[in-house]
Amino acid sequence: MRIFELNSSEISWIFIVGMILLAFSLRIMIELMDIKPKSAAFLASVVTVLVNLFLVQMLAELGSRRMLLSKPFLNLGAFSFVSFLFGIAAVQVALFIKLRRIRKSQIGKNSIKESMDNLPDGLCISKMDGTPALVNRQMQLISYEVFGKHLVNDVRCEKLVREYKISEKTKILQKNPLVIEACGKIWLFQFIKDKEKKYRETIAYNITREWGVLGEIKKKNQEIKAANKRLSEYQMAALEYTRQKEILRSKIEIHDKMGQALIYFRHYLDKKDKTEDERKGLVQLWNESLVVLDENENEGEEVKDALWKKLLETAESIGVDIHFTGTLPQGENDKNTFISIVHEALNNAIRHAEAKNVWIDINEDGLRINLTIKNDGHKPSSEIKEKGGLKNIRARLKICDGKMSIDTSEVFTLRISWLKGESYDL
Structure with a gap:
C-alpha cells in the first residue's frame, strides 16, 4: 500500500502520533539547548525535530489533498512511512536517556x-x-503554616514572630534562639547577614528529634534533682543518727571512765599502805578521764579546729608531745573521722604504752586520706587483739571504706587510709 492510498481515518491516527513525537522531540531539543548546546546530542535533536516536522507536514498535505512538499514522496510505502516514525521515536528515547x-x-x-x-x-x-x-519549598510551607500565606518579606516575618503575631496552629517554644513548632515539626531559626551586608539568610533547621531528646534530658534532670534532694535528706538523717550515736558512746565512755576512776580512788583512800606505783596508776586513770571529758566538751562545736586544738592542749597537759605533720582534712566528715581516730590512738598510747611522744602524719592522694600514727611507748609483749580503741577505729573506718594495718617491728605504728568525701555515711 502506497502512502497516498491511506484513508482519512488512518492518516488522522498517524498524524496524531507524529504530533506527539514532534512535541516530545521539541522539548528534548530545548532542554539540550539550555544544558549543552554545543553537543552532538543537541545536533541530533535538531535533526530529529526537522525530520519529524517534515513527516507531519506530509501527513497534513495528504489529509488536505494539497500536495506541496509531499508530492515527490507519494509513492512511498505506508509501512516505510510508519517505520520512519518508529525510528524517530527510538532516536528520541535515546536522546532522552x-x-x-x-x-x-x-x-x-x-x-x-x-x-x-x-x-x-x-x-x-x-x-x-x-x-x-531564593526561597525553597520547605520554607514556603513553614511560612504558609505560620502566617497563612507564602513568604513575601523575610524581615517582616521575623518581626511578626517576635511579636507573637502568628497562626494559632503554631507555637513559639523558645524566643532566643527562636524555636517554633509548625507543620508537625520543631524548627530552630537562624538569621545570618553576609559581611558586605547585601543579603541575609534565614535557615529553619528541623530539630524535632533533638528537641524530643532535650525534653527527655530535662525530665531526667528533674528526677535526678528530686532524687538528690531525697538523698540529701537521708544523708542529714544519717549524720544526725551518727552524731547521736557518738554522743551516746561518749556518755557511756565518760560514765565508765569516771566510775572506774572513782572506784579506784575509793580503794586507794581505804588502803593503809599506799605505794608509789598505785599513786601513778591513779594519776594515769584520771588523766585518761580528762582526755575524754575535754573531747566531749567540744563535741557540739561546728568548727572542729577548736576540738583538735583542745586535744593537743590536753595531751600536752598530761606530758605527751604530739608531733603533727600535714594539714587537717577540709571535709567535715573527714575531720570528724581524723579526730576520732587520733583520740582513740592517743588513749591507747597513754593507757597501754605509757607513751611520751606521738607522731602523726596525714596526707591526701586525690581520692583517699592517708594517716600514720606512731608512739614511743612500750611495745606489746604479745599478739595484739583488736578491742577497745582499735576496735572502735576499725568500726569507724568501715563506714568510709577505710583500711588499717598495725606494725610493731620498730615502734608501734598505725597505718590508716579512708575514702575522702562527704557522702560515704550513706
Whole structure:
C-alpha cells in the first residue's frame, strides 16, 4: 500500500502520533539547548525535530489533498512511512536517556533551585530589606503554616514572630534562639547577614528529634534533682543518727571512765599502805578521764579546729608531745573521722604504752586520706587483739571504706587510709 492510498481515518491516527513525537522531540531539543548546546546530542535533536516536522507536514498535505512538499514522496510505502516514525521515536528515547545523564553530571539554571527545594530544612536568601531572592519549598510551607500565606518579606516575618503575631496552629517554644513548632515539626531559626551586608539568610533547621531528646534530658534532670534532694535528706538523717550515736558512746565512755576512776580512788583512800606505783596508776586513770571529758566538751562545736586544738592542749597537759605533720582534712566528715581516730590512738598510747611522744602524719592522694600514727611507748609483749580503741577505729573506718594495718617491728605504728568525701555515711 502506497502512502497516498491511506484513508482519512488512518492518516488522522498517524498524524496524531507524529504530533506527539514532534512535541516530545521539541522539548528534548530545548532542554539540550539550555544544558549543552554545543553537543552532538543537541545536533541530533535538531535533526530529529526537522525530520519529524517534515513527516507531519506530509501527513497534513495528504489529509488536505494539497500536495506541496509531499508530492515527490507519494509513492512511498505506508509501512516505510510508519517505520520512519518508529525510528524517530527510538532516536528520541535515546536522546532522552542522554539528557538524563547530562542533567546528573551538570548544573543547569534550575539545578540550584531544585537542590534547595529538596533540602529537609527551610532556606530563604533575601535582600537586607527582606525581599526574597531564593526561597525553597520547605520554607514556603513553614511560612504558609505560620502566617497563612507564602513568604513575601523575610524581615517582616521575623518581626511578626517576635511579636507573637502568628497562626494559632503554631507555637513559639523558645524566643532566643527562636524555636517554633509548625507543620508537625520543631524548627530552630537562624538569621545570618553576609559581611558586605547585601543579603541575609534565614535557615529553619528541623530539630524535632533533638528537641524530643532535650525534653527527655530535662525530665531526667528533674528526677535526678528530686532524687538528690531525697538523698540529701537521708544523708542529714544519717549524720544526725551518727552524731547521736557518738554522743551516746561518749556518755557511756565518760560514765565508765569516771566510775572506774572513782572506784579506784575509793580503794586507794581505804588502803593503809599506799605505794608509789598505785599513786601513778591513779594519776594515769584520771588523766585518761580528762582526755575524754575535754573531747566531749567540744563535741557540739561546728568548727572542729577548736576540738583538735583542745586535744593537743590536753595531751600536752598530761606530758605527751604530739608531733603533727600535714594539714587537717577540709571535709567535715573527714575531720570528724581524723579526730576520732587520733583520740582513740592517743588513749591507747597513754593507757597501754605509757607513751611520751606521738607522731602523726596525714596526707591526701586525690581520692583517699592517708594517716600514720606512731608512739614511743612500750611495745606489746604479745599478739595484739583488736578491742577497745582499735576496735572502735576499725568500726569507724568501715563506714568510709577505710583500711588499717598495725606494725610493731620498730615502734608501734598505725597505718590508716579512708575514702575522702562527704557522702560515704550513706
